[in-house]
Amino acid sequence: MMELTNDHIPIHLTNLAQRYGSIYRLKCGKTTMVVLNSCDVIREALVKKWSDFAGRPISYTGDIVSGGGRNISLGDYTEQWRAQRRLVHSALQRCCQQSIHGVIERQALHLRKVLLDYQERAVDLSEDFTVAASNVITTLAFGKEYDKTSPELQKLHCCLNEIVALWGSSWISALDSFPLLRKLPNPVFARLLKEVARRDAIIKKHLNDYKSQNKINEDAITGFLLQGLEKQKSTECGELLTDVHVHMATVDLLIGGTETTAAWLNWTVAFLLHRPEVQTSVYEELCTVLEERYPKYSDRHRLPMLSSLISEMLRLRPVAPLAVPHRAIRDSSIAGYFIPKNTVIIPNLFGAHHDPTVWSEPYSFKPERFLKGGDGFTRCLLPFGGGARLCLGESVAKIELFLFTAYLLRDFQFVLPQGENSLPDLRGVASVVLKIKAYKVIALPRP
Template identity: 25%
Template sequence: MVGLVLVVAGVLCLGLYQLYVSITTKKKLPDGAKPLPGPMNLPFIGRVHDVPAEGSWLKFHEWGQKYGPIYTMDMFGSTHIWISSESVATDLLSRRSTIYSDRPVIPNLPDNRYSGNYLALAGRNDTWKRQRKLAHGLMSVSAAQDLHAYPTRERDRLLWLVATQPAEYREWIEQFTSRTVARLSWGSAAPADTLRVTTQGLLETISPAGALPNVVSFLAGLPRWASPWKRREAARHAVEEKLFTRCVASVREGMEGSEARPSFVQTFLSDRSPGGKYADVEVWDAMYTVGQMAIAGALTIGSPIQSFLLAMLHFPEWQRKLQEEIETVCEGRCPQWSDRERLPMVRAVVKEVLRWRPPVPTGIPHAVEKDDVYEGYFIPKGATIHALEWSITRDPVMYPDPEIFNPARWLEESYPTYKAPLTTYPNLANYSQFGFGRRTCQGVSIVEQDLFLTMGGLAWAMDIIPKRRPDGSAVPVHWNDFTPLLIAKPAAFEFDVIVRKGRESLLRQMHEEAGSGDDVEKQAFNGQATKEGLFTKEASDLSEVKGQYQDFEKGDAHMQRTQC
């Protein structure tokens, strides 16, 4: 009882302090500047009561239509600025990137800006610059190695699983993403299962809908014993650190025995000798840089693949057109990455899926580092800046009939988005979906390859069709029901597949070849962890820490509902 009283008193004190700070730190407008438009804020809470728990981007889009391409609102004393125009986002986040490239503090992850543990969420500081340079170097060098085979291998495994068990499509897609990024990062799919656990946990930690302190920010001041969100994140982070340590040790052991497969970590370790490119880079830096690259990939790639299936059910004519192009070019075989120049429609479908259902509809937030004035409007230092992708991709001038899934907008000259030559365009380079300015995603080429292979492969292998009830009627498929987290995924839907003529035996063979060696990889990975002493009582068994996190997961109904 005493503990509860202390918690309540602490929350009230924190709330009053937050109110005091928000009142006393409001800045006067510079001469000649005017305040940004936006909904009228209520004292202390701002407009938080108007933001729905699910589909928040639809409300922000509605406000953008009312108040214009840039507007402001408060949430518990924090200033949020929403941009619903690509040109405004480019002006601020790209052309003024020297002051718009920071990240805000995430209340439920207060060390995100400076710890070096969260590359994509880090503040604009020396650690971020160093890790970003390292990530660029690893991906550039590895692109010339044998890493392109990994997405193809995992795609081949995915096709058979979806073709034979379509009801479990979300599981198979999540396996594809985690296994692919694990191979790219560490040369093995063995870490994929644990990677999925920590990845989903991090998404919960950073999402406004996933952790209450991200909305009611003063709750971040609660001590760990009084904060279930802090305890859950501590358990998740322990899993993550054990996993990353274990993966680096496994790659090093493989290199010593001449068994290491190509990977980002293998690229790093092989060039660490005196005078080498990475001689001065700490292993810890590389461990977390690569680990966060893996998490970013595991988080983002699955959503558009699920949205592709949704699009094929609502717009089946594009499935037929896609299949016709693949048949003409590939003559019966499954599309390969080397076919991309001759498959513009596959590339157009990939880009249109991302536009039609953006996986990060609210955008990844930036923070402005100094006071600024834009088009006469005052933007205060420290404000959180959101490039609202849902609105950007619904610009009726750039994207006529924006709610319609229409890959032709990338292929035909009559559309403003058309660009020649079709052997190169459309592609995902410089696409707003991957951020702006100095915060542009560095893994665009990997994402593009994964999506090209999976969407092209699914169209080649099977017809995606509505599921029928016993009376012959089609089971309804939702139009726009998505999970509420920062990276949104379609809510579950039902469908059936028909394996296309002559494909079944090929799919079985592709699946068998893709899965060969999995047991050997797992044995090597688990054996190395034991050899390195990572499972000692002092260090704590990874599986026990993982179980601790999963206990939190089981007790959280919201986590259960949004888990894919």
């Protein structure tokens, strides 16, 4: 029996792996969870035996935030879920081939202007990174940016943030473990219900606006999804998916696409303050290889320092450190241990990324390890999970991380505020997304 009071649960679970090995069981109330802590056991469950472990745990509060389990991230592995994921996957692939480069470039240039406007003052950039990431995903989803001219998108963003924060609180998770508590008044739960209703009203309005157009614009993801519903009606499967699936998939993309990218950028700047010489090498590489111009995603193979920095940050701070819990949908096994149906599986990606048998000095920030790492390293890097539940936004995220980092490091040198000798605290706070504690930085424009 143990109490998980640590702020940083992934580190705590990783430390337990040193005592109990790469796979162990935890009992949490009535639920038994199996925690996987190495690349090999995570791959065995998520990739090799994906069809045994593709389920999600079913929970009372999860059902409330996910429209009765009809979203992708919390929805269970069913025929409907597969159709929903396939449809959204096609929409995202289409974006990656067509519009995404231009959308990110515009946001990166806008971010540049915001940073220049600070005129070398010490600031916390987390909100600016959130706005940039949120603008990318809302532009892709709705064809509209979230700025002062679209207050309802701003409202939507605040509301989604609030839902993620409330859902992660112990006031809410207690309702899953102790059903009797559902009968008592709970102000936090009441707020969650209010925010879910607010979220649904805003998204519904957007989708209705779309539908009322004479011809649905398929360029934006929501347009593509609504068109997909229409097409499906004329196929043999009839109406497998409904408006609610499009609605909830939109929520998935907005939540998945904002805090993750923003948190990652905030981590990257903080680590670069700890090792300024890495910043210099990436900047020099960008100047030498690209001379005057900004990079394209297709330049990534010619920018090994930048690519190594991105891989190392994904290793050290996988922003979804415990992925999303999986559920065994039938009896199976991992590493020779019997795993009964319905066991909850926690892939500890943070643990796998700090496994000393794979990574030398696993807690050190050393992008250069990827310069000589080779394929073995790529196999052990699992920031997006794997198999049937692989992060749906992986391709979008990779392009975003690459372009935002390249634009920022080409245009600015990030330095500590004068007289401030304390570097940012790199331990972070883990809830669903692993975030860094607030810190201030100065962005000096490059000549």
